[in-house]
Amino acid sequence: DTGVSQDPRHKITKRGQNVTFRCDPISEHNRLYWYRQTLGQGPEFLTYFQNEAQLEKSRLLSDRFSAERPKGSFSTLEIQRTEQGDSAMYLCASSLDNEQFFGPGTRLTVL
C-alpha cells in the first residue's frame, strides 16, 4: 500500500501521560499536514511542513503539542501532559500539489 500510513491507529491513555503519533506520507510528497477531527466536526488544521521545515502552526496547537519532520519524510506529533479535551482523531495528510491525501488517522482517547 503506497498511501499515507499512521501509527498507532488507536491510543488510549490516562490524563497527564505523553503520547506520540507517527505519520508516513506518500514517498514523493514534500508537504505534510496534521489535522484534528472531533465528532460531528470537520478536520481542523494543526500544522504543516514543507520538506523538513515547519511552516505554520495553528493557534489550536498549544505548547503541549510538538511536531517534527526531521528528514523531510515521516513526521511525529507529540502531545505532552494529555488532557481529556485532547481526545480526537488525529489525521495526517500529504501532498505534492493541491490534492491532499489523508491517512487513516490515529484515534486518541484520554481517560
Next chain:
Amino acid sequence: RKEVEQDPGPFNVPEGATVAFNCTYSNSASQSFFWYRQDCRKEPKLLMSVYSSGNEDGRFTAQLNRASQYISLLIRDSKLSDSATYLCVVNMNSNDYKLSFGAGTTVTVRA
C-alpha cells in the same frame, strides 16, 4: 463566524433521487475549493475539485459562486453507496495549501 459553513443535514433520499446542498465560505480571497467525502470512521477522500466554471464528474456536479461565496454539490441518480458525509473544503491561501473544512453534510440514500 466559521470559515466554512454547511447544512449538517441529514438528507435522507431514496435511491435514484437527486440531492443538492451548499456551503458558504467567509474569506472572499479564497483560492481553491473542493468537496471531500468521508465515510463513517474513515479518512476524508477527495471527491472533486470545484472550478469557477462549474464541473461535472459522472453523477456529481459542483458549482462555485464567488460573488455570493458559496459552493454547491448535486448528486444525480443517488446510489446506496453515496451515503456518506460530504465535506466542503476551502483553501484560503494558494501558498500553503492549508485546508479549511466545513463540518460536513450527511447524506443517507435508502433503498
